[in-house]
Amino acid sequence: MSGAPPDPDWDKLPHNPEAFFGLSGDYDRKELKRRYNRLLRQFKPEKHPDEFRRIRSAYEQLDNRLRYGAPLSRLQPEQERYTWNIPDGAGRPDSPDGDPSDKAEPRQVARPAPKPLHERLKTESPEAIFAEVKAVADKQPYHFYALAVLSDGLEQSVPQGFVKWILRGLKSFPHDVALLQLLRSYIRHIPPDEQVAGLLTAVSQVIRDERFYSLTEPLWDRLLQQAPFSRFRAVLARCEENVVDYQVIRKLTFYIHILKRAMWSADDDWTDEKFDFLEQHYQEIPGVLDYDVEVLLHLREYQRLRGEFRSGHPLRALVDKTIETCCTSDDVDADRAFLDCQVRLTAAGRDVLDAFPAGDNSEALNTFTALWLLMNYEYGDRLAASEDALHTLNIFPVLMEIEAKTDRSSLGRMWNFSMRAYGIWTVLIYGLIFLTLYVPAHALFGENDGPVFLALLGCVAVAGIGGWTFNRYIGRRLWANWCRRTAEKCYHNIWRVELQQVMSRTFVPYRDLIHMIYNPRRKQVRLTCESWIPAFVGNDPGLAIYSSAQRYLI
Known part of the structure; x- marks a missing residue:
């Protein structure tokens, strides 16, 4: 017996999701989803909610990157180890009043290394540090980070103080990967529902290029869930007025994602407009989104x-x-x-x-x-369980049991009687044609053996040809229609129910059932149901849906 799967390396999150999932090289969404599903079987959300959230966040980060075709703001190893240091006296001159003696003869003064922000907070007032950093004229990205962190405790009356400082930093440093990563994490996990619409508008005023779509995608999902569609539509239109520099492929990716959720509450005009946009740029949709488009x-x-x-x-x-x-x-x-x-x-x-x-x-x-x-x-x-792991069976004994039940039913008895009646009816047709020709011929030639014998041969030939022609073009067609209608009734009332019960007992997949019916391992006997079931089972959505549902019980 195989043991439990090993736990993933949680230390890889959040900065190295590829290593967490065991991915390397040019992986695709299918491989990513396979690794993701494997972890979900181990860490089910109802039993391991915290682990699930971390796994889901890592998956969304990589899936977002693959769908949009480029990383949002992936931190490199050296940036992962980056410490947000606030230099002592940041933004202040090195000497008071610009002492000329210091300028003339600079002295080598050993200065202590700047303390990280969290160490300064142990001995200094947060208000003083906040005021000091806020007064810096030439702010760097770490200044905005410090202001964002400190504002959470000092500017509680200011809504979204943290993210506002991050956005100010991005306005000055629009491509700083660390600030982008902070904004991305905030968007995915923190904003209260009532602030989503305002945050979207604020982000669109700062991130005015194609990154806006991939960055804010989770917020649009939330807005669709919590607000009427009219509000969603108005906020989206306002934001798209601010986004002026984008590649159409990013916008296509966004709408392919958002339409799946939005079309259930959207008005027809908006939905038609967005589908028209996708159709106009269909050739530009990347292959990685083929399944989503389908x-x-x-x-x-x-x-x-x-x-x-x-x-x-x-x-x-x-x-x-x-x-x-x-x-x-x-x-x-x-x-x-x-x-x-x-x-x-x-x-x-x-x-x-x-x-x-x-x-x-x-x-x-x-x-x-x-x-x-x-x-x-x-x-x-x-x-669900893999269909490859499900049971198989020899279908021929099942077909024999179905045949036996059919023979015992009123439909089966009627069918068997009609088969005998068809044989008698065929003989009567041949005999009637023969007698119709022979009786006048016998009366015409009387006791003359030669002409009577020739007439007899002619009657037999004409009766054979006439009977065959009638049977082929009229009789068989009527009989075939009768048999098909009867077989269809048997399939709906008997055969189909029996096949569903076989599925219930054996969990045989629908596709395997069809294959076995077409290729039974049988003895030297031909069953009536064996001839007809293949004509119906391949077009049976009920059996297909029932079979797919059973997989989830294994």
């Missing part, structure tokens, strides 16, 4: 048909609500909602087959099924 397009098509889809079975309302929750909530709530939905679908059993009938080729159901299976691909990686 999900977004499926969601838009689903929303168009949403009313038609959820008006059916009550289970449809359940999955519809789950899709909306997964798109509009944070990851923890989305995972919980999706998992709960799958558990309820598994418990529903045959109701799933009723809610998603086989052979229903309506656009609404087809659109939902494609979207739902796509979502299962994403959520299944971290919440």
Whole structure:
């Protein structure tokens, strides 16, 4: 037996998330998500909330970097060790009143090394240090950091005092990676809900280039959750007026992310406008976002048909609500909602087959099924068992049992009777054609053996050709339609239910079930259901949805 997986190296966070996830070289989002999902199985949010938050923050940092195509403000190793020192007497002259004697004969005076800010606070008044640093004329990035930290305790009446000093520093040093990293951390973890809109506007006035989109993305998610869409739209329009220097690829990345959440509350005009923007620049969308774009397009098509889809079975309302929750909530709530939905679908059993009938080729159901299976691909990686680890079985005994149950049913008895009736009916058709020709011929030639024998051969030939032609173009077509309708009834009432129960007992995946039905390991016998089930099972969304739901119970 294998032991528990080793704990990750928490010391790598927050400055080296790649090493924390064990990534190196040119990794992609798929590899990042695989490592992330592996850790989530070990540190589930409901059991390890603090560890989960750290893992999630590291994941978002790297995912943000990969999606936007460039690091936001990654600290290099030497910057990770940087100490924010406030030099003693910062901003003050070295000698009082500019003593000329000191200028004429400078003396080598040993001065003590400047103390870090946290050591000065042990012996000096925070108010005095704050006033001293605030008075410095030529402030450097560490001055703004010191003012931001001190303002938290000294300027409590000033809303967002910390971030305002950080923004002032970025206005003077717009590319300072340390200040950017501080702003990024603040944005992701600290602002109260009521200050989000104001903070977005303030950031847009300082960060006026493409970095604005990647930096503020988490705030837009929060604003969508807490405010009416009209307020979100107004704040976004105001901020985009301030952002004047950007590459279109960054804006595309932002809208591909935000539309997934916004389209559930946005008005149609705004949604159409943003999708038009994506379509106009479709060739510029980076390949790393192909999956996100595919999900977004499926969601838009689903929303168009949403009313038609959820008006059916009550289970449809359940999955519809789950899709909306997964798109509009944070990851923890989305995972919980999706998992709960799958558990309820598994418990529903045959109701799933009723809610998603086989052979229903309506656009609404087809659109939902494609979207739902796509979502299962994403959520299944971290919440469900691998299909490769599930059980397999020999399908032929199952088919034999299905055949036996069919024969015992009223549908099966009717089908067996109709098969015998079809054979008798075919013989009668041939006989009727023969008699129709032979009786007049016999009356015409009387007892003349030669002509009668030739007439008999002619009647047999014409009856054979005529019967074959009738059977091929009329009889078989009528019989084939009858058999298909009967087989369809058998599939809906008997075969489908039996296959669902087999799935329930064995957890065999839907795709494996289809493969086994098409390639049964059978004896030298041909079953009626074996000939017909493949015609229906491959177009059965109910079995596909039930099978995918079972994975989450293992």
